[in-house]
Amino acid sequence: MTDDLIPTPPQAPATPIEAAELIRARQRNRARVMAVLLGLFVVLVFAISIVKIQLGHAG
Structure with a gap:
């Protein structure tokens, strides 16, 4: 009953290739967020x- 409330740790990727793909996907997502934030700052x-x-009031 209370097992549903306990968060389970994320499962480790089975192979180093899957781990690298997971890392790259997270990096791409962070890069997209930073690009959007930078674009909003420029605007x-x-x-x-x-x-x-x-x-x-130029100056």
């Missing part, structure tokens, strides 16, 4: 710059 800085220029 934010661009938008702030446009607003400052329109208000005459």
Whole structure:
């Protein structure tokens, strides 16, 4: 009954190739997240710059 509440540890990959594929997949996912965050940061800085220029506060 309480066994459902106890988290089980992740299963280890059977082969080194599977382990490498798992690592690469995690790296790709982290890279995508970082790319999205960087893109959002660039858009934010661009938008702030446009607003400052329109208000005459360039500098």
